[in-house]
Amino acid sequence: MTRPHDFGFDETAQILKDTARRLLQDHCAPEALHRLVAVSSEPARATEGVWDPSLWRKMVDLGWTAVAVPEHAGGFGMGLVAIAGLAEELGRAAVPSPLIATLCATYVAAACDSEAARQLLRRIASGLSVSLAGIDRRGSWEPEDTDVVVDEAGALQGTAWFVQDAGKVGALLVKAKSPRGVGLYLVEVDAPGVTMVPDAILDLTRDQAHVELRDVRDAQVLAEPGDGARVLVAAEPALLTIVAADMVGAAEWQLQTTAEYARTRVQFERPIGFFQAVKHPLVDMMVQIDAARSLVYDAACAFDHEPAAAEMCARMAKAAASDAAADVSGRSVQLHGGIGFTWECFIHIWFKRQKHNEVLFGDAAYQRARLADRLIGRIGETA
Amino acid sequence: MTTSAQSDSNEQAAFRAHCKAWLAGNLPPRPSFRLPLGPLEIATVEQLEYLCDWQKAAHAAGLVGCDYPREYGGGGLRDCQWIANHELKAAGAPFFPNIVGLGMAAPTIFHHGTEAQKRRLLPPLFSAEEIWCQGFSEPGAGSDLANVQAYAQRDGERWIVNGHKVWTTLAHFATWMILLCRTDRARKYEGMTYFVAPIRDGVGHGVAIRPLVKMTGELGFNEVFFEDYPIADDLRLDEPGRGWAVAMTTLLHERGAGPLVTPSSGGGVGDDGETTLGAAGLVELAKRSYRHGKPASDDPRLRDAIVQLLIRQRAFAQNERRAAVPALVDHPLRLPLQHKLTLSELLQDTARLACEIEGMAATLHQTDPNAPAGGRWPHAYMNSYGFTIAAGSNEVQRNILGERVLNLAKSK
Ligand SMILES: Cc1cc2nc3c(=O)[nH]c(=O)nc-3n(C[C@H](O)[C@H](O)[C@H](O)COP(=O)(O)OP(=O)(O)OC[C@H]3O[C@@H](n4cnc5c(N)ncnc54)[C@H](O)[C@@H]3O)c2cc1C
Numbered sequence: 001m002t003r004p005h006d007f008g009f010d011e012t013a014q015i016l017k018d019t020a021r022r023l024l025q026d027h028c029a030p031e032a033l034h035r036l037v038a039v040s041s042e043p044a045r046a047t048e049g050v051w052d053p054s055l056w057r058k059m060v061d062l063g064w065t066a067v068a069v070p071e072h073a074g075g076f077g078m079g080l081v082a083i084a085g086l087a088e089e090l091g092r093a094a095v096p097s098p099l100i101a102t103l104c105a106t107y108v109a110a111a112c113d114s115e116a117a118r119q120l121l122r123r124i125a126s127g128l129s130v131s132l133a134g135i136d137r138r139g140s141w142e143p144e145d146t147d148v149v150v151d152e153a154g155a156l157q158g159t160a161w162f163v164q165d166a167g168k169v170g171a172l173l174v175k176a177k178s179p180r181g182v183g184l185y186l187v188e189v190d191a192p193g194v195t196m197v198p199d200a201i202l203d204l205t206r207d208q209a210h211v212e213l214r215d216v217r218d219a220q221v222l223a224e225p226g227d228g229a230r231v232l233v234a235a236e237p238a239l240l241t242i243v244a245a246d247m248v249g250a251a252e253w254q255l256q257t258t259a260e261y262a263r264t265r266v267q268f269e270r271p272i273g274f275f276q277a278v279k280h281p282l283v284d285m286m287v288q289i290d291a292a293r294s295l296v297y298d299a300a301c302a303f304d305h306e307p308a309a310a311e312m313c314a315r316m317a318k319a320a321a322s323d324a325a326a327d328v329s330g331r332s333v334q335l336h337g338g339i340g341f342t343w344e345c346f347i348h349i350w351f352k353r354q355k356h357n358e359v360l361f362g363d364a365a366y367q368r369a370r371l372a373d374r375l376i377g378r379i380g381e382t383a
Numbered sequence: 384m385t386t387s388a389q390s391d392s393n394e395q396a397a398f399r400a401h402c403k404a405w406l407a408g409n410l411p412p413r414p415s416f417r418l419p420l421g422p423l424e425i426a427t428v429e430q431l432e433y434l435c436d437w438q439k440a441a442h443a444a445g446l447v448g449c450d451y452p453r454e455y456g457g458g459g460l461r462d463c464q465w466i467a468n469h470e471l472k473a474a475g476a477p478f479f480p481n482i483v484g485l486g487m488a489a490p491t492i493f494h495h496g497t498e499a500q501k502r503r504l505l506p507p508l509f510s511a512e513e514i515w516c517q518g519f520s521e522p523g524a525g526s527d528l529a530n531v532q533a534y535a536q537r538d539g540e541r542w543i544v545n546g547h548k549v550w551t552t553l554a555h556f557a558t559w560m561i562l563l564c565r566t567d568r569a570r571k572y573e574g575m576t577y578f579v580a581p582i583r584d585g586v587g588h589g590v591a592i593r594p595l596v597k598m599t600g601e602l603g604f605n606e607v608f609f610e611d612y613p614i615a616d617d618l619r620l621d622e623p624g625r626g627w628a629v630a631m632t633t634l635l636h637e638r639g640a641g642p643l644v645t646p647s648s649g650g651g652v653g654d655d656g657e658t659t660l661g662a663a664g665l666v667e668l669a670k671r672s673y674r675h676g677k678p679a680s681d682d683p684r685l686r687d688a689i690v691q692l693l694i695r696q697r698a699f700a701q702n703e704r705r706a707a708v709p710a711l712v713d714h715p716l717r718l719p720l721q722h723k724l725t726l727s728e729l730l731q732d733t734a735r736l737a738c739e740i741e742g743m744a745a746t747l748h749q750t751d752p753n754a755p756a757g758g759r760w761p762h763a764y765m766n767s768y769g770f771t772i773a774a775g776s777n778e779v780q781r782n783i784l785g786e787r788v789l790n791l792a793k794s795k
Contacts (some may be wrong), residue, residue, distance in 0.1 A: 005390040006708045014710045252713075259789045273791030276782070282789055283781045287721055294701035295694070297711060316694045365687065368694070372686040375693060376666050382680035383670050 007301040013082035016067060020086050023062070024093035027055045030346045037096060037204040041343045049167040049198070049207020051096040056129075056168075064099060066125035068106045073121035080107075080238055080300040084245040088296075091249030094353050096205040098129035098168040100246055105130035105173045107238035109222060111231040112184060116220040120171075120186055129168060132239075133160035133187075133211055134175035134232065141361060143182060143229035148213055150178035150225065155193075156185060156216040164360070166196055166209035173222065174213070181226035185219035192216070203356040204349055237314035240361055241299045244314075244321035247357045248293045250350050251324050254332040255285050257347060261336055278335055285328045292320040312374060319367035325354040326364075391466070398449070398463045402470035405444045410476055411437050417749075419601065420759070420766055422482040423552050423773075426602040431514075431556055434480035438511035446471065447479065447646045448509040451493065456506030464644040471647070479646060483553055484508040484515035486645040488561050490636040492579070493643065495621040495629045504559070504579065509646075516557035517637075518548040518580070518607060519630065526779050527795075528563075529572050529627060533609060535564035537623075540616045542566075542578070544589070544609040550773075554592050554605040558583045562614075563630050566623055575626030579618050582607070589613065599765050637774045639726075640719030662692040662733050665740065668756065672740050679740050688736050695729050717788045724780040727770035734764035 037050050059065075068083050069075020083103060090100060106124055109117045124130060136145045139162060148158035156176050163172065166189075174185045187194060193216040199208045223231045259282055262273030272278045299313035329351045333340040340347055362370075376382055391399060414433050425431050441447050442456075446467040451457025479485060485508070492504050507513040524530040533546020544564060554560065560582045567574030582590050589612030594605050621629045635641040669680035669689060679685050702725070705711050706718040737760035738745040749758035771777045785791040 005704065007704070007711070009708055009710055017710075259791065262789075262791055271792040273785065273789070274794060276778075276794065279785040279789075279791050279794070280778075280781045282791065283784045286717070286784065286789065287725060290702055290718060290721060291695065291698035291725075293711075294705045295698050297705060297708075298697070298701040313697075316697055319690075320694055320698060368687050368690040369683075371690045371693070376669065376680050376686055376689065379681045379683070379686075383678035 003301065003305050007297040008079055008081045008304055009085065009297065010082075012078060013085050016078070016082055017085035017089060019062065020064075020089035021092070023058065024089060024095055027052070027058065028093045028095045030349075033094060033096075033205075033349060034346050038343065038349060049096070049165070050204070051168060055095070056097055056099075059097060059099060060127040065102055065106075065127055065129065068103050068110075069121045069125040070110060073110075073118050073125060075121065075125040079304040080241060081297060081304055083238075084241055084296050084300040087242045087245035088249035088252075088293075091246035091251075091353070091357075092253045094205045094250055094253070094350050098131065098165040100242060101131040101165040101169060102129045103242055104164075104235075104239045105132050107235040107242075108132055108173055108184065108231060111234040112223045113227070114222055114224070116186065117222045120173075120220075120222065123171075128170050129165075130171045130173055131164050131166055131169045132175075133163045133166075133172045135160070135162040137161050141232075143232040144177075146175045146177050146182065148174055148176040150176050150183065150185075154217070156187065156213045156219050158213055160211045160213070162199070163209050163211050165206050166211060167198060167207040172211060174211075174219065175228060175232070178225045180224075182228035182232075183221060183225035184223035184228045184231060186222050187213070187216055187219045191218065201356070203352045205353045206356065236361075237299065237303050237310040240314040240318040240367075241296060241303060243357050243360055244292065244299070244317040245296045247321040247325040247354060248289060248296055250354055250357075251285070251289045251292070251321075251328040254328050254347065254350050254354075255282070255289060258282065258285070258332045258335050265337075272335075281331050281335065285324075285331055288320075288324040288327060292317065292324040295320045312371065315367040315371050318362065319364040319371070322358045322364040322367070325358050329354045392462075394460060395463055395466055398445075398460060399466050399470060402446060402467050403474075405446070406470055406474040406476065409440060409444065410474060411440070418477065419603075420763060422478055422480050423769060424597070424599075424601045424603040424766070425480055425553065425556065431480060434477060435511040435514075437477050438479040438481060441471070441476075441479070442510045447485070448489070448505070449646070450643065451489070451505065451509070455493070455501045456509045464646055468644070468647050479511070480553075481508060481511045481514055482647075483517045483557075483561070484511075484513070484559075485647070487517055487633045487637050488515045488559070488579070490641055490643040490645075491561060491577075491620065491629060491633045494632050495577070497617075499617070500579070500620070508559075513558040514553055514556045515559045515561065516551050516554040516582070517633070518551055518554075518560045518562040518582075519633075520550045521547055522549055526776055528630070529575070531563050531565055531575060533562075533564045534568075535566050535576060535578070535614070537566070538613070542576075542614045542616065542619070544578075544580075544612045544614060546609050548607040548609075550595070550604045551592075551607045552604045554582065554607050555594060555602070560607070561633060563626055566626070570624075572627045573624050575630070576623045577620045577626040577629040578614050579620060580612075580614050581618070585612050597766075597769070599762060634775065637723075638720065638780070639722035640716065662689065662696045662729075664756075665689045665692065665733065665737055668737055668760075669740050671755070672742060672744070674740075674742065679742075685736075685740060688739075692729070692733050692736060695725075695732075699725055699729055714788050717784075720780070720784050720788065723770075723774055724777050724784070727767065727777060731764070731767035731771055734760055734767050738764050 066075040067078045071077035109120050135141045136147045172187045193214045195212040196209045201208045265272050295317040299317040302309040302313040332347050445458045449458035449460045449463040453459040535542040535544045560580045562578045562580040566576040591608040672679040674682050744755050747754035
């Protein structure tokens with residue numbers, strides 16, 4: 001397979017990205033976002049997950065749930081490179097929406113090999129939002145790890161933890177174990193036996209829940225028991241890349257906002273950006289973001305064109321983006337001084353989204369440990 | 384620019400095939416003597432002659448100066464130098480010695496020189512028949528380059544130069560120097576003029592060159608003293624007082640951010656970001672080294688540090704790739720101006736980690752028969768400070784990025 005020099009980032013990808021930038025500038029500007037998600041600083045507020053369903057309808061009308069769905073299932077079949085461009089814009093605007101979760105679920109469904117999965121993809125293309133319920137209580141999303149089982153009667157029992165944007169989606173893609181191995185199941189959120197228990201989380205731009213499943217009977221089988229792990233491994237590079245792209249977009253907003261502050265805030269008769277203790281950290285933020293951004297497009301392009309390199313590139317992108325997000329977030333608060341430490345200032349919204357994404361699907365050190373196994377060899381087997 | 388072959392135009396594809404075919408049969412035999420890590424440390428005449436012969440042959444084959452017009456000794460192609468660089472690196476070719484000429488003098492002469500200057504100066508530069516050096520820095524003008532004090536006094540159709548240049552790489556072998564002088568003491572930035580000076584001919588007639596020894600013990604840079612040294616006015620580049628603007632063209636290319644790709648070989652960076660001193664070498668080194676009686680490659684902290692560098696290395700190559708995709712670039716100088724900063728720090732941190740992996744063996748000098756990897760890592764580590772200091776120190780690079788790209792208040 002060829003590996004296009006321009007990452008395969010074509011005109012359609014650019015149109016999608018530009019459209020997203022404009023729509024979110026108009027409908028999710030920082031002031032509006034702050035009004036929406038940070039109207040109250042009550043800690044309990046975070047459990048609800050506040051969002052703008054009318055904006056979501058616009059996003060669906062623009063086809064954003066369909067962009068990643070293959071053409072044979074009624075979607076636009078765009079490459080991950082285009083989806084990464086879109087995810088960057090979602091992160092830049094820190095928009096609360098079930099789109100990131102749905103894009104991730106789309107790649108999982110696309111890796112399944114069943115009629116039910118193709119049906120699901122069709123529904124996603126026409127606007128269904130879905131979230132992957134694949135993390136266990138300890139926070140592990142390893143393919144074999146889940147606290148949900150399929151009982152002898154074929155019903156789902158147990159709890160799926162850390163489900164992203166669970167309060168916004170219409171269906172869940174549940175990972176469950178049976179004696180034959182891990183399978184993947186489609187569960188409607190309003191199906192009998194499904195109880196959402198919202199988590200109180202820090203990030204104001206999303207919601208999270210654990211989902212209790214009691215005798216959930218009519219789940220559709222998307223991936224047969226024993227095939228689920230293969231599906232998740234195949235989709236994982238896309239998930240890592242999408243989350244990394246969100247972080248890169250958010251980090252660029254943090255950089256530009258902090259640089260603007262450094263250009264305008266005056267102390268000691270000078271804009272603070274004059275001082276190298278401010279200037280150089282801003283440059284280091286930029287350098288880190290650019291490295292992560294290039295790795296995101298590299299990873300997306302590898303997923304589209306060079307499957308053998310996809311996992312490596314995606315882990316590199318997620319590692320670089322997680323580190324960049326952590327450092328950029330810290331500096332964005334520090335370089336704003338006292339105002340940066342207030343609820344009133346916008347930057348804590350991005351800070352919290354970044355801290356959430358930093359650990360989602362594994363932080364930088366986790367990704368590097370996996371990369372070390374691959375590039376150096378497992379401990380004890382290297383020499 | 385590094386890339387794969389898939390998006391080559393017809394001209395580029397044909398040129399790439401030519402490079403591959405020529406390189407397959409024409410690499411020089413390994414020399415019987417040690418070559419330095421790079422052109423900045425060429426110390427002996429035999430090293431120089433070996434490397435000049437190589438550059439001359441590569442130029443004759445069309446691999447040097449590919450994107451310059453034919454009448455100036457170039458190849459008359461478009462966007463092909465990076466292909467030659469890529470193939471040269473892939474073939475494991477030795478480096479080109481005329482680094483200041485290729486990377487700094489050539490683009491500057493091309494952009495600011497007269498027709499006669501281009502026709503006279505560029506062909507022997509590409510063929511390495513004439514070596515170039517850069518006379519910018521002075522004892523009092525380093526980071527603050529615009530503080531140059533070497534003074535050129537107009538005297539009819541010539542200029543008389545007095546002053547003291549320092550850190551002048553390759554001056555001991557150079558025929559020519561790009562020379563930045565003050566011609567007006569009343570004005571700082573508008574008071575400089577740029578010359579091309581035939582310093583070889585000047586030795587003993589107003590030019591004196593004294594070698595300086597680097598911390599590695601190697602030679603490579605020099606002090607150059609001018610005493611009533613005359614330069615003909617037709618060796619001036621651009622107008623009197625325009626020296627700073629001309630010097631900016633030089634510096635932009637020196638830092639890898641200029642529009643003309645520098646012909647290079649041996650030391651380039653591949654698709655995966657791998658260099659001759661690249662991080663991939665760390666993996667093999669770790670497998671052969673020991674820590675607490677176990678392979679260093681089993682040590683979790685070293686493994687993490689190695690992978691961090693592998694990621695940075697790949698990111699460097701992917702930045703180069705992305706810089707060529709306008710849709711994914713926010714500011715035209717944002718990635719080019721990071722080139723020298725990120726590459727020099729990557730090389731430095733790689734060499735530093737390699738020494739850590741080597742443990743006690745990192746105490747051994749290149750000349751010790753027991754030194755792992757020929758002792759190149761401790762040497763490369765010391766030498767890496769040359770890159771983080773030269774061509775505008777990395778602190779200055781951060782100032783430039785902050786000011787030019789993020790529009791922060793200027794620190795001068
Ligand atoms: C290997 C090597 C080869 C070289 N070859 C050449 C050559 O061929 N021709 C040539 O003309 N020059 C050459 N140079 C010189 C090089 O360009 C200068 O060394 C460099 O610009 C730094 O100047 P300086 O040495 O005077 O250090 P200084 O400018 O005195 O700097 C000392 C320290 O202060 C820091 N500093 C200075 N100003 C600032 C500031 N505004 N903000 C923050 N930090 C600051 C610097 O980063 C550095 O850490 C070479 C240097 C080296 C190391």
